[in-house]
Amino acid sequence: MNILRRRLAFTAIAAALVAGTQAARAEPVQVQWWHAMSGTLGERVDELVKKFNASQQKYVVVATYKGNYDDVINGTIAAYRAKRAPQMVQIYERGFMTMMLSDAVLPVQDFMTQRHYQIDWKDFVGPVAGFYSYKGKLQAMPFNSSSPILWYNKTHFEKAGFAKPAQTWGELEKQLYTIKQKGISACGTVLPGDYHWSYLENYSAINDLPYATKANGYKGLDTEFVYNKTMVVQQVGRMKKWLDDGVMEIAGQGANPEQLFASGRCSTLLASTAAHGNIERLAKIDWSATYLPWEQGKTPKNSTIGGASIWVLKGSKPAEYEATAAFLDFLAKPDTQVWWHKVTGYVPLTDKAYQIAKMEGYYKDHPTREIAILQLGRGTPTENSLGFHFGNFTQTMFAQREEVDAVFAGKKQPQAAMDSAVQRGNEVLRQFEKLNKGKY
Numbered sequence: 146m147n148i149l150r151r152r153l154a155f156t157a158i159a160a161a162l163v164a165g166t167q168a169a170r171a172e173p174v175q176v177q178w179w180h181a182m183s184g185t186l187g188e189r190v191d192e193l194v195k196k197f198n199a200s201q202q203k204y205v206v207v208a209t210y211k212g213n214y215d216d217v218i219n220g221t222i223a224a225y226r227a228k229r230a231p232q233m234v235q236i237y238e239r240g241f242m243t244m245m246l247s248d249a250v251l252p253v254q255d256f257m258t259q260r261h262y263q264i265d266w267k268d269f270v271g272p273v274a275g276f277y278s279y280k281g282k283l284q285a286m287p288f289n290s291s292s293p294i295l296w297y298n299k300t301h302f303e304k305a306g307f308a309k310p311a312q313t314w315g316e317l318e319k320q321l322y323t324i325k326q327k328g329i330s331a332c333g334t335v336l337p338g339d340y341h342w343s344y345l346e347n348y349s350a351i352n353d354l355p356y357a358t359k360a361n362g363y364k365g366l367d368t369e370f371v372y373n374k375t376m377v378v379q380q381v382g383r384m385k386k387w388l389d390d391g392v393m394e395i396a397g398q399g400a401n402p403e404q405l406f407a408s409g410r411c412s413t414l415l416a417s418t419a420a421h422g423n424i425e426r427l428a429k430i431d432w433s434a435t436y437l438p439w440e441q442g443k444t445p446k447n448s449t450i451g452g453a454s455i456w457v458l459k460g461s462k463p464a465e466y467e468a469t470a471a472f473l474d475f476l477a478k479p480d481t482q483v484w485w486h487k488v489t490g491y492v493p494l495t496d497k498a499y500q501i502a503k504m505e506g507y508y509k510d511h512p513t514r515e516i517a518i519l520q521l522g523r524g525t526p527t528e529n530s531l532g533f534h535f536g537n538f539t540q541t542m543f544a545q546r547e548e549v550d551a552v553f554a555g556k557k558q559p560q561a562a563m564d565s566a567v568q569r570g571n572e573v574l575r576q577f578e579k580l581n582k583g584k585y
Contacts, residue, residue, distance in 0.1 A: 174204050174468040176461075177231035179211045179221065181453065182289070185422040189488050196484075197475045204468035214453065215539060218243070221458070225249050230458045232469045235288060237453045238276065239538040242362070244456050245284050246536070246581045251457045253473065254283040260470040264477050268495045272447060272521045276532045277454050279585075285454035286473050289491045291417040292448040292517040293343035295438065296424065299431045301412040304329050309433070310413065313441045314383070321392050324412050332394035334387070335402045335411040341542055341549075342451055343415040343437065345372070348380055350449045350530040351439050362534035366578040366585050370541070370570045373563035376440060381559040385552050403427065417451060418517035421490030434513040436520050446530040448520045452491060492518050536577030541570035 182190045187210055194208045211217045214237040224230040236244050244250055257264055266274070266283060273287045297310050305324045311317045321333030337343055349356045354375040359368035387393035394411060396402050406414035407427035414420075415437065424432065439445040455476070457469055475481055482498030485491060487507065493499045499518060502508065508515040524530075535541060548562040548569075557565075 173202060174464045176204065176206055176233065176465050176468045176472070178206055178208045178233040178235070178455070178472075179217055179231045180208055180235040181210070181212065181214045181217045181237070182235070183210060183213075185426065186289075186419065186489060189422075189485070192488070193476075193481075193485065196481075197472055200475065201471070204471050206468070206472050214239075218539075225458060225460070228460060230460060232461045232465050233455050233457060233472070235453045236285070236456055238451060238532075239535075239542065241277065241285070241454075242534055242536045242538070242577070242585075245279060246584045249459055250284070251459060252279075252282060252284045253286045253455075253457055256457050256466075257470055257473060260467065262470060262474045264474065265495075265497075268497055270492070270494060270496060270499070270518075270522070272450055272526070272532070273492075273494055275526070276450055285456045286476060287494045288455045288476065289419065289452040289485075289489065290450045290494060291419045291452045291491050292450055292521050293337075293347055293415050293437060294418050294434045294513070294516045294520065295436065296406060296414045296416060296420070296432060296434045298330070298406070298409060298412045299433050301329050301409075310435055310438070312436070312438055314380075314438045315441050317438050318383070318387075318392075321387070321412065322390070325390075325392050330410065330412045332405075332411045333392040334394075334413040334415070335405045336384075336388070336393055336395045337402050337415050338396075339417075339451075340384075340415075341546055344380060344384060345377055345545070345549075346533065347437060347448045349375065349377060350447065350532075351437055351445050352376065352443045353446050353527055353529045355529050356533065357535070360528035360531060362536075363528070363531055366536065366574075366581060368535065368574060370567040370574070373560070373567040378559045378563050381549055381552055381563060384549075385559065388553055407432075417490075418492065418514070419452070419490045421514065422488070434516055436516060445523060447523045447526055448517075449530065449532045450521065486514070490514060492521065535574060536581065537573050540573045544569035544573070 180190055190208055194206050198205050211220050218236055218240050221230060221234045254266055269287060273290045274283060277283050277285050277287055295310055301324055302309060305327055307320050311320055324330055325333050349372060356372050357368045357370045359365040362368040396405055402414055403420055403423050404427060405411045407424050409430045437448060479495060479497040479501055482493045482495055483501050486493040486502060493502060545566040548566040551557040552559055552562045
């Protein structure tokens with residue numbers, strides 16, 4: 146009897162040892178994350194993933210660059226249909242409505258709560274959380290959020306007799322013409338590649354101008370563009386005049402707007418706060434940055450966000466979702482947010498992270514890193530400055546850009562171009578409304 150018991154005990158111990166060895170040899174659960182970050186920002190994404198993978202042994206995140214934002218969303222749609230989609234995908238803010246109503250995603254706040262992660266969702270900064278929420282819950286995990294700011298060459302402005310750029314568009318225009326006329330720089334400003342974001346969309350938000358009905362789409366899919374009835378038309382005319390007079394320059398082949406500013410060729414640039422990394426690396430000038438201008442007589446409102454968030458896609462295994470949730474929880478931690486903010490220039494996504502950076506004295510040494518944060522939180526948002534919730538927003542933007550480019554080429558007048566842009570954009574909105582009727 147004793148021999149039998151010893152044999153059973155030995156067998157149990159051996160089984161436990163084998164199980165332990167197998168567990169020790171078990172491969173970590175691997176999940177895929179597709180993103181659109183290239184260059185310096187792509188390097189920061191790689192660092193971020195390495196930090197997470199090194200922080201534990203159960204999971205491995207594989208981050209893969211899939212091209213620009215349009216490439217990523219198009220590739221994601223194709224992969225999902227083919228049942229080869231990743232667990233996570235970074236989608237730009239313009240794709241919010243398309244993703245949310247696609248039936249291909251798991252709302253992130255519910256996803257994390259179901260897996261018992263205690264994230265303080267109320268700590269996410271208002272403009273960011275408000276944009277990515279529906280019915281009070283975050284649909285995607287905010288990741289890289291930004292806002293455009295005005296970068297300027299301090300030496301150029303000082304030589305022209307100005308301490309810094311003026312706050313209003315009219316006065317800034319006078320400064321840029323003075324800089325040009327005195328031969329201080331080859332051009333007063335360079336046209337951003339994403340000028341629709343800074344010169345038209347954020348222009349509307351900051352000046353409290355309606356871009357579309359239904360609170361810019363927040364209150365219904367039956368929204369309609371109306372920016373052809375606002376000062377946006379005047380703004381397009383201003384840009385055309387600057388180009389014609391040589392005050393504004395378009396980056397040619399082999400150069401980009403940031404390079405033209407950082408080299409000292411152009412005195413100003415409207416670009417994302419996330420340009421900090423490139424400008425700090427490239428600049429051979431004494432530069433600074435400030436808020437976007439507004440129109441005379443207006444009380445400036447908050448700017449709106451750009452950038453992207455991370456969506457969780459349907460169709461993965463439970464273990465893969467556990468790995469996904471662990472990574473998203475890692476992203477939401479204040480320490481991670483502070484690090485990401487410092488190495489990229491993107492705004493911290495939580496109030497805790499912002500307060501940590503502030504208490505560390507970070508903004509005393511890096512004052513331009515705080516501009517976008519303060520600009521996003523300025524005043525009380527109105528229906529005109531909440532942001533933009535439009536279906537197929539990229540398509541409507543391309544139509545608008547084609548019309549603005551026609552103005553730049555002298556083929557259309559600003560009013561006719563904006564009338565056409567609105568008409569074309571509204572046709573896209575009606576198609577999206579019909580396709581998603583009853584979902585929003």
